[in-house]
Amino acid sequence: MPVAAETGLAIALAIVLLLAATCVALLARARSARGGLDRLRQRERGFRLALWASGQRYWDFHVPTGRLRYLVARDDAIGQQHDFSSEPADPAAVIHPDDLPAVLDRMHRYVAGETPEFSSEHRVRADSPTTTRGHWVWIRARGRAIEHAADGTILRLAGTSLDIDRSRAAERENRIASEVLRSMNEAVAVLDRHFRFLSVNPAFTRMSGYPAAAVAGRGAEILDSIQHEPTRGRVMRDVVEREGRWSGETWLRRDNGEEILCTVEAATVLGSEAQGERMYVLMATDITLHKRAEEELRYLASFDSLTNLPNRSLLAERLSRAIVRARREGSRVAVLFLDLDRFKDINDSLGHAAGDRILRAVATRLQQAVGHGQTVARLAGDEFTVVLEDLTGPEDAERVAREIIMAFEAPLEPDDGQEVSVSPSIGISLYPDHAQLPTELLKRADAAMYQAKAAGRRTYMRYDDSMESEIRRRATLAGALHKALDRSELRVVYQPRKSLESSRITGAEALLRWTSPEHGEIAPADFIPLAEENGMILEIGEWVLREACLALQRWRQHGLSDLTVSVNMSVLQLLRGDFAEVVRRVLDDTCVPPSALELELTESVLMANAAQTAIKLQAFRELGVSLAIDDFGTGYSSLAYLKRLPITTIKIDQTFIADLGHDPEGASITTTVIAMAHGLGLMVVAEGVETEAQARFLAQHRCDEIQGYWVSPPLDAVACMALIRNRQPPGSQAPLAAGAP
Ligand code: C2E
Ligand code: MG
Ligand code: MG
Secondary structure, eight states, X not given: OHHHHHHHHHHHHHHHHHHHHHHHXXXXXXXXXXXXXXXHHHHHHHHHHHHHHHTEEEEEEETTTTEEEEXXXXXXXXXXXXXXXXXXXXXXXXXXXXXXXXXHHHHHHHHTTSSSSEEEEEEEEOOOTXXXXXXXXXXXXXXXXXXXXXXXXXXXXXXXXXXXXXXXXXXXXXXXXXXXXXXXXXXXXXXXXXXXXXXXXXXXXXXXXXXXXXXXXXXXXXXXXXXSOTTHHHHHHHHHHHHSEEEEEEEEEOTTSOEEEEEEEEEEXXXXXXXXXXXXXXXEEEOHHHHHHHHHHHHHHHBOXXXXXXXXXXXXXXXXXXXXXXXXXXOEEEEEEEEETTHHHHHHHHOHXXXXXXXXXXXXXXXXXXXXXXXXXXXXXTEEEEEEEEESSHHHHHHHHHHHHHHTTSOBOOTTOOOBOOOEEEEEEEETTTOSSHHHHHHHHHHHHHHHHXXXXXXXXXXXXXXXXXXXXXXXXXXXXXXXXXXXXXXXXXEEEEETTTOOEEEEEEEEEEEETXXXXXXXXXXXXXXXXXXXXXXXXXXXXXXXHHHHHHHHHTXXXXXXXXXXXXXXXXXXXXXXXXXXXXXXXXXXXXXXXXXXXXXXXXXXXXXXXXHHHHHHHHHTOEEEEEEETSSOOOHHHHTTSOOOEEEEOHHHHHTTTTOHHHHHHHHHHHHHHHHTTOEEEEOOOOSHHHHHHHHHTTOOEEESTTTOOOBOHHHHHHHHHHHSOTTSOXXXXXXXX
């Protein structure tokens, strides 16, 4: 370690200095003893032997001539005698060409009196018989003036040089080693045989918080963690002492008391053997964060990061365990598969960040609704699953499904404070009634959920065997629908709308029909959701709009100029793409004035986010197109909400009209809606009017228009035009009581 190396180096240096001093003294003495030649020879021999023994060389340099002389000591042939000779040398031939200018410069600076001593480290050509020719060795040369001219200028220098090649290499290695230690990311500490700190690297300081000076001389037990047995540190050190090493994971304590988890390698290093010195090196890496990340990963593998609910894999595990328990105890398990209605549209219109906030709010609401003892998981997107255990009967699961739906009646309040209404559709499957395996149970619950969606959403459905085939049928239908437009299997029919005040037919609603050669007549309620799911509604919707405008234009050409046509618009059309632009183009192409077109949107769609939809709808109003809310009363909006939307018409849903004769509540809802809509300046249309009594009731309560079988079923464009022509009252003001619709 650096400590030992530095000590060694210092000792070597001291020896060299000592020897150099001896040499200079001997030289001086030799010069002064001109008289006694024998004594001089004797001394010179002694001096040469001292030089030889110390591995140094004597040199002298004559400044005016630039001549260099060496006193070379060599082993004689049998290696016992010492043969000394003085050899002249050319500095340019002896000194490494790269070093020569610097050496000469140092020499001149000394001669000029700028330095008190000549001293230089440089390479010279090796002349030892053991070294290869052309090989260079590092030496340290030192010398002083030994002869001056009368004017005091230096004539001759003499000194010694020492081979420092090896110590220089060792020093370099040491430097590299300590540099490596300094730059290492691993904390390294060197400890003495009593496990007291000798030195540490910067990474150790970073990891432990202890600066080098703060640990020097202190025992390694300052790192012992309180999380382990009190004896653990001692035991570890005993192992290193006995077996030479220890490695493993352990908690260590930082200077501020914080605990960190580390991988530690401790090993014995034997220092200089002569001194029997034993030291320990400890290398540690902080893996606390790594460990935490690992735990997080494990968490991520089982929990959904958005909602913190269990994810699909943890759900599968819990469901499996629930099934095992139920089998043992002869009880039931229910799987509730829950999908949010029209969540895709909400996500598209509000953006994904808002969508995420809503999903988190849904997760919380759902967990509250079913209680914290039950598993609520998020599978993907807007799909959630609830596992209910210990059910006494299937009714228990249905009760929970009802409670969930009720829990979503109140709008959600995601953390951005913007209220949003969402409703779930729920499918239920039961163990052991419907399946034995977790995957099968999930599949069945999913199938039942689809049925709940088909049944009008915001409801629940228990699985039954027919559902499997229903799902297959939907898949085939979706495939067939792709070709329907190209194969001219779609057509549009028109259902007239009649004014109660004037008895005039004011217009007609365009309704889509699909007759498939393979599947027969398919109701819009069956195929429109499919077209919405796969996005085909965009293309189909535009086609319906064009057809409806063309029909209206033909009627207008036949003199029926005061008519409007209503076209149903899917939420997808509202939210995706630039439907307002499509509408403007179609109106242009067909020469229909915007005021003759009305677009119908269902209430639930509009209410999901009133503020956002209002902006979208404004584009249509600016075109001059009328906007109607379809199926009003089936969603859970209030008329107050409608004030925010730029709509012109409300179409009361046919379920309320059907109730008119026998359900007082239906009647009061209808009359209230009419009154309030009028209060807001909106026109009111009643849908599904089938009887004269219903029409009379609506007329009494000042409903503006009616639509339904009592006026006419939907007809093709030609038949519809004929009907409108026939029904137009001569004076155009015939009262309703006049008889036929
Ligand atoms: P909607 O817009 O509320 O259309 C009225 C529905 O009530 C039509 O059903 C119509 O045939 C039916 N109906 C009319 N009069 C009576 C009546 O007196 N009694 C009863 N019980 N029903 C009556 P349809 O044609 O099956 O359409 C169902 C729904 O499909 C429509 O409801 C509308 O939401 C959607 N739809 C139809 N065509 C299109 C379309 O081109 N695009 C879009 N996006 N949706 C459409
Ligand atoms: Mg409609
Ligand atoms: Mg309707």
